[in-house]
Amino acid sequence: MHVYMICLHQAIDTFTGTMASNLVSLLPMLLVLSCVVADRTSTEAYLKRICSKTIDPSFCTQALKSDPRSATADLRGLAEIAVRLSEASAEKTLKLARSLAKSAASPELKERYASCAKIYDRIVGYVEGAGEALRSEDYQSMSIETSEAMSLVFNCGEEIESSDRSPLPQMNQEMNDLASIVYEASMIL
Template identity: 30%
Template sequence: MTRIVLLFVLLSLNYHSHADLIADTCKKSEYPDLCNSTLRSDPRSAKADAKGLTRIMLEVALTKASTTFNQVKNLLSKTTEPVLKRCLAICADMYDSIVEEIPKAIQNVGLDNNEANHQADLALTDVDTCESIFSEEPNKRKSPLTANNNAVRHLVAIAEDILVSLG
């Protein structure tokens, strides 16, 4: 009986230490609520170290980027309006790059954090390019991708915040 209680206490302490790692990590993030909800919703986070949390965040960002890329391609295939088609074509190129850059960042986490950060920065630049193309004059218009662009941007930014803490 004593062993069972001891085992329970040790498991409980281990859980709380990981929960504290998530809380501590997310407090340092630009988007702490999104960081907490994203990491706590992934069961792998419970046993992950800071490098693992970074990879998880980048994987979630990649999933969102892939979904956005598919949305862009779908909108592009249905659009006949020339200016919108041009904007979406640029976004398709940007998201094609993003879905290549994020896996490179994931691969470099813990091996070359500077390179991981560089790849994440490239992805952020591409997201910004996609969003800003819609506001260029003289054909300024509302981007149909703002919500998705913001989601990808925030997830990658959180990953970068965690990367910074790794040194």
């Protein structure tokens, strides 16, 4: 009976030791997994916090999630993504407005498109300024630069007729939606 008890004791010690050893080896993996889940939860909370205040919340969420880095981005990271998207949109819209101004058949359209091109030249500067302000953590300047860009986007919208069939009205609206993301991010940061 004594031998049986010793063997049983050794088996329990071995099992317990193995369990403890397995749990200890799993601990780092469990910590990493919990951090990943926490990051995604935090990112979703940041997305909701920014996007809920924008002009078009569903556009905001879709735009920010279009960048793979958004999956683990913090608030500042999401703002950086929004600035990059805005810079790209402003540059693309500027090129389109210049192209339309060169190719427009009527003098009136040519003038309207040329006006938008001049406006977008300034918008590009303001959006770049918002990016510089973000990098230097000057969030007040970031919001001012973005607000100026949004005002100019509105001005270009006023130049474009509602019957305009070019892609410019849609791109102008997209720029406004992206700028609103940058603005809301700057107000939260």
